Amino acid sequence: MTVRPSISAVFAALACLATACEPRVTPGPPGSANAPVGPAPGAGAGASGATGGATPSGPAVPAPVFEAPPAPPTTPVAGHPRLWVRAEELPRLRARAVESNPFYRDLMSVVAAAKLGMDTGKIPSAGDCTFDRVFCESYAELFAFMALVSPGEAERKQYAERAKKILLTIVDRVLAGAEGDPLARRGFSTTDRSRWAGESFGLTADWIYPYLTAEEKGRVRRVFLKWADDQLNSSTTSYDHPTPIGKLNDPELLKGKPNEGLKKPRYAANNFYTAHMRNLTLLSLAFDPADDPPDHKGQYPRLRDYFGNVAGAWLYATDHLLRNDGRGGSPPEGFQYGPATLAYIGQTLLAIQTAGEADPARWGQQVHLDGNPFWSEVIPAYLHSLSPGPVHGNAGPTYQAAWTGDGERYELWDHIDPFAALGLHAQNSGNAKRLNALRWLTLNTGPGGEAGASKRAQSRFGEVYKRHTINYFLLMDPAVTPTDPRPEVALEHFGAGRGQIYARTGWNPEAAWMTFQVGWAQIDHQHGDGLAFTFWRGGEWLTKERVGYGAFFVGSDQHNTLTIENDRNRRHDEPFRGGLWRRGSQWGLVHTEDPRLLAKSFGKDVVYALGDATALYNSGYEQVADVQHASRSLVWLKPDHLVMYDRARTGKEGRFKRYFLHTPTLPVVAGNQATVTTTKGQKLYVSTLLPEQASISAFEYQVDPKNWETKPAQQEPMKFTLQVEPKSMPVDARFLHVLQGASGGAAADATAVVKSSGGTAFAGAVVKETVVMFPVELGEVKEVRYTVPASVKRHVVTGLQAGGKYEVVKQGGAVTVKAGGAVVADEGGVLVF
CATH class of the missing domain: 2.70.98.70 (Beta-galactosidase; Chain A, domain 5)
Structure with missing residues (x-):
């Protein structure tokens, strides 16, 4: 992964003056799950109910109507694992851990290299604790996962011990706080490394929880609490945490600032903001109540209390943005950072689901993934962002993207992280159609297509983590061949939010x-x-x-x-x-x-x-x-x-x-x-x-x-x-x-200009047998008259009232369109005749 220096700092400086965190506010209970915030989910771009932001000066195209399915009943999970993977799924996953499963072979290839690195004393390591450019905590996550899915109990215990050794090494270095130690530095839990691999800590603790002693849990918890406060006070980029800190389910979190429009609340779709949210979710849900006494002197007394902040502040703002100004299924930051942002939000919601906390009655509508229309739009938005066919790329046949935003390399990135999170959530919800589509997309649209899936599953594209290997194993069932979802997808897609x-x-x-x-x-x-x-x-x-x-x-x-x-x-x-x-x-x-x-x-x-x-x-x-x-x-x-x-x-x-x-x-x-x-x-x-x-x-x-x-x-x-x-x-x-x-x-083809001869001023072009007409100024059109060559057989007149009724009169090449007739303009105010 290529990383250019100080990009986050550069953009923060360009965007605005440094933003200070708001004073702490004593947290209260979450607000009503059904309390209205801003406009209805169908609101158009910029039509946010938050004050202090942009004020639309005219109508915008409304978003498609969406009817949310009810949230299924849920109960908080007491045992482990409960983050991304649940105990009842382990028999099925262990049954997949066989040589005939190609994704298990890919997993074991990565595990073998990690074991060798650990057995030769290179994991964990001094300094920044990396091996082969991969962070140590990623190896802890990998071994912890193997402690869940390996078929033999003895093997699972050995993997758990490996994961524990790495986790406790990092935890102890953080607690020691040695000057100059990169793991103990301020910002370790909130800068780039935390985006790329920050999920490893909460997942590892959850996945090997039964193997940790009470004393070891205490050490880990102390660090987790420190990092939890770090997320709430992060300043890696602009507005990368909700403010005012401590406000929960409060429209104050959605307000903009003077001369900035809705910039502040829109950072709820930023990659740092959402990574902090994911990490805080996993940290807060990893520990059992018996191991989490109310003795912390930070923002909240218990680690689990920070989940209330996740739901009531972080996810509250992100959910609102995706329902409104981010509606449409495409991540606002574009194709380089957007897939990660989708993953961080999806991983947050998956963890909430598997932990049994996806209860809107308790936490608000934001914990119900299927209740937000954005997530039903992700698959069509992604498909419509890809070229009709692949072209040859560095990894082999690869689709090209209708790119937006920053890009260091114009080549499609592997979307396994968001697709795995959404796919596993769909599997748990019984949404077979969505699960099939995500599996097909994962297998066929990643760099190199289906032939490149093994390389992708082995994280051989320079990633600094091993999460992809785990996600391929979790998502892809070797007994199922996914089918192409595109025939059922419309040939057009509208992203209302942007x-x-x-x-x-x-x-x-x-x-x-x-x-x-x-x-x-x-x-x-x-x-x-x-x-x-x-x-x-x-x-x-x-x-x-x-x-x-x-x-x-x-x-x-x-x-x-x-x-x-x-x-x-x-x-x-x-x-x-x-x-x-x-x-x-x-x-x-x-x-x-x-x-x-x-x-x-x-x-x-x-x-x-x-x-x-x-x-x-x-x-x-x-x-x-x-x-x-x-x-x-x-x-x-x-x-x-x-x-x-x-x-x-x-x-x-x-x-x-x-x-x-x-x-x-x-x-x-x-x-x-x-x-x-x-x-x-x-x-x-x-x-x-x-x-x-x-x-x-x-x-x-x-x-x-x-x-x-x-x-x-x-x-x-x-x-x-x-x-x-x-x-x-x-x-x-x-x-x-x-x-x-x-x-x-x-x-x-020959082209020519056409200008109106009367009524509202229009101008347009003739090409082949079609004339296309546009209003010179935007506004009400009561009548327009123009003349076209005899070759014109089709007229496309734009700029009319959506659904308006018009009379069309043609006399030779002379055409008059005026309000008040039987011909109806379409939803966009276009007449084709």
Whole structure:
């Protein structure tokens, strides 16, 4: 795993001033499980009930209706194991521990190497306690797991002794607190190591609990209590713990801060925040009441008391976010950190389930995984984020992702951690359909596909832990062959929380695929990618964003969107912030208000999205507010044409407004058309119809050798850029583009501009036999008149009222659309006739 220096600190510094923890508040009992917080689960993006945050200035597309199933009855589990694995499951797991099970063979291969390392005195070790780049606590977890599933009792005892030795070595070093000891340092339990392997401690204690003496439990508990307080007071990145500390089931936890919108509560989907939550859950549930007296002088007197904080503060905030501003099934931090975040939350909920604490009547709706619509959307969101077919990667055939957020390597990561947590939860809940889908995804969509599963199961991709090996064994039943879930998944998916649109023509490898998004970007690793889109055809990308890691790639010019010059920001002398201003970027991390997806529709042959990203270009924190409007209307005429209309307006003249498109090869510009020839010989034709006087340039991306953050992700294919801007710099600019994907020998289809002749001002494009019309300004449309060539046989009129009734009159090429008729616009305000 590649780790760049001080990334967390860099982002924290960029995002805001250091945040101090709130004063402690005396904890009270959890609030009512059914107390309303914010809007109903169907609320749209940005429509949070928390005060102090963004105030939507218009309607947003509502989320799909979701009816939560009732939570099954549950009873707290008194015995061990109870975290992720339950005692009644051990006979079944031990029956799998046979040579004929490939995942058991993979497990034993990893165990053999660990035993050798321990037997030669390399585990546990001095210093930072690693062996072969893997943390010692991960080996403790591995041996503890073997103490559960090994077929022979004598073997189980031997493995338990190995796990205990490693665990107590680390515990004793923490208790000793020797100066300079990396295990005793402040932050050991809350920085990167705790994200990567922090689950090991709680799981190991639970899995070998019967083998620990009372005195040994006492030592372990002292350290666990220290680490529990560390989670509550962590400061590794911005807002990585709930505040005010001690508040439980309280809307105060969901409030934003002045000039920051809903930044603070949205950190409930940050990878550090959720890792702390997972670790605190496992620490607090590992010990029995008899071994956990009320004698601690920290936030709470008993270790188990910290679970009330998990449920009433950490999970309360995360659950609320996923129901509302994170709705849709995709993790907000994107493809590098998002899978880990999903895993941390899923592992938290799995532990709560297996410990018998998933009781909404006691802890609130947040402990009921199946009661949150987000989790029913994870599988379709993941599938829609993957290319129609795999391409050759470092690990073999691997699907490519519609990437968002930071990325050091443009290659799909193994999702075994979230899939195992959700799969085991589904298995325990009797959700066979979800379990089958997650098993199929795990086996077939990881790096290298099914053929690479053994390598993945042996954690041979540079991981600093051995959790993957355990998870493959737990999730994959060798007696079951999972079936492909995709035929039952719709060809479109809508992520309401962040305005995400996914659509494709099929699930076959030859399918075409398009994505669009206009969402908030206020936590670590998110980018200024509002209004960005991607387009895949013929087994390869025709265009998408340029993936990279760090501050530079936050900039909107690295995404398929607009850049708009704004007022000079207050921190313009700082390289990152000044760079975003000079590049006309959206303000990732510090936008104050929220963007909005104003409309969307999924038709048989037409997909439409309308996004307003004005809020992303302005920032109360940076004291810039000159961008008065920024929106994009996009229509996909399946399978080969994208037609888009962009609006950009500033309060002052002489400010640039630019359209960016990233491509795998250099676009060849001739007049108002650019032609891209892909490595497979396909064509991407880009016709600029507006501005009428446009400056069109194409160039190769150049890395700044003095700035490592300008280096794109490994294997990133978008190495070139097409940039369009008006030759003058007006206050108000409009862009109209037609993109066509074509096989190598196909010519570009003719295109033409159409402008309205009366009524509300509209503009649009003719391509082949279709005209697509867009309102010049967003607002009510009572009537529009326009004229098209005789070749036009299909009309797509956007920007109307959703479900509104209209009269359509055609006289030759003249068309009038006016309110009050029998023709009904669809859910997105689109008429197709």
